[in-house]
Amino acid sequence: MGRAKAPCALIVMGVSGSGKSTIAAALGERLGWRFEDGDSFHPASNVEKMRAGQPLTDEDRWPWLNAIADEIGRVCSRGEQIIIACSALKHSYRNVLLRGRDDVRFIFLKGTQELIADRLAHRKGHFMPSGLLTSQFNTLEPPEASEHVITASIDESVEAIVDGIVRQLKIDGGKSRAV
Ligand SMILES: Nc1ncnc2c1ncn2[C@@H]1O[C@H](COP(=O)(O)OP(=O)(O)O)[C@@H](O)[C@H]1O
Numbered sequence: 261m262g263r264a265k266a267p268c269a270l271i272v273m274g275v276s277g278s279g280k281s282t283i284a285a286a287l288g289e290r291l292g293w294r295f296e297d298g299d300s301f302h303p304a305s306n307v308e309k310m311r312a313g314q315p316l317t318d319e320d321r322w323p324w325l326n327a328i329a330d331e332i333g334r335v336c337s338r339g340e341q342i343i344i345a346c347s348a349l350k351h352s353y354r355n356v357l358l359r360g361r362d363d364v365r366f367i368f369l370k371g372t373q374e375l376i377a378d379r380l381a382h383r384k385g386h387f388m389p390s391g392l393l394t395s396q397f398n399t400l401e402p403p404e405a406s407e408h409v410i411t412a413s414i415d416e417s418v419e420a421i422v423d424g425i426v427r428q429l430k431i432d433g434g435k436s437r438a439v
């Protein structure tokens with residue numbers, strides 16, 4: 261089943277360490293779309309909280325999600341495209357990001373806690389402590405089919421994951437044919 265409109269924004273979602281930034285950046289390169297990391301929309305207080313090992317609450321997350329939704333609105337109204345990496349863990353968070361738009365699509369990066377913990381143990385230079393991974397999984401509400409999500413398994417190479425996503429999006433060189 262297709263959506264009414266070609267997407268102007270793709271949101272690559274999943275728990276910390278699932279590969280959002282890596283896949284979203286590679287997908288941006290492939291499609292020629294601008295990539296933005298959702299982490300850069302967090303207020304400093306959120307980053308400090310996570311750095312200190314505390315999970316964010318819904319109240320911490322609303323302003324962050326709204327700032328990302330504002331950016332999507334700006335980009336789409338200019339007729340441009342964007343790929344954003346954003347955990348978007350709960351259904352209610354995804355609704356805030358969407359604001360009822362039908363030209364935004366989610367790409368869910370799905371993997372086991374074991375694999376992601378292993379990747380986080382090797383990730384360097386990031387504020388997010390791997391100890392928050394259990395809380396991320398506890399908070400995660402995997403998207404349902406009705407959310408028109410593309411789901412990608414993360415136990416493949418970055419290139420293979422991006423290939424699979426592009427095939428499902430039916431986007432070629434930044435031009436969307438049908439979704
Ligand atoms: N498909 C993959 N195969 C191997 N390593 C990966 C893959 N995707 C991401 N990684 C690595 O896993 C770690 C977490 O990825 P990252 O993009 O930072 O995740 P997130 O943005 O979701 O927190 C990084 O060190 C990254 O290089």
Ligand SMILES: O=C(O)[C@H](O)[C@@H](O)[C@H](O)[C@H](O)COP(=O)(O)O
Nearest residue numbers: 275276277281299316321347388
């Ligand atoms: O909602 C949250 O709890 C955070 O946004 C979190 O999900 C996000 O993942 C962090 O910003 C860490 O950044 P990484 O996802 O890049 O590890």
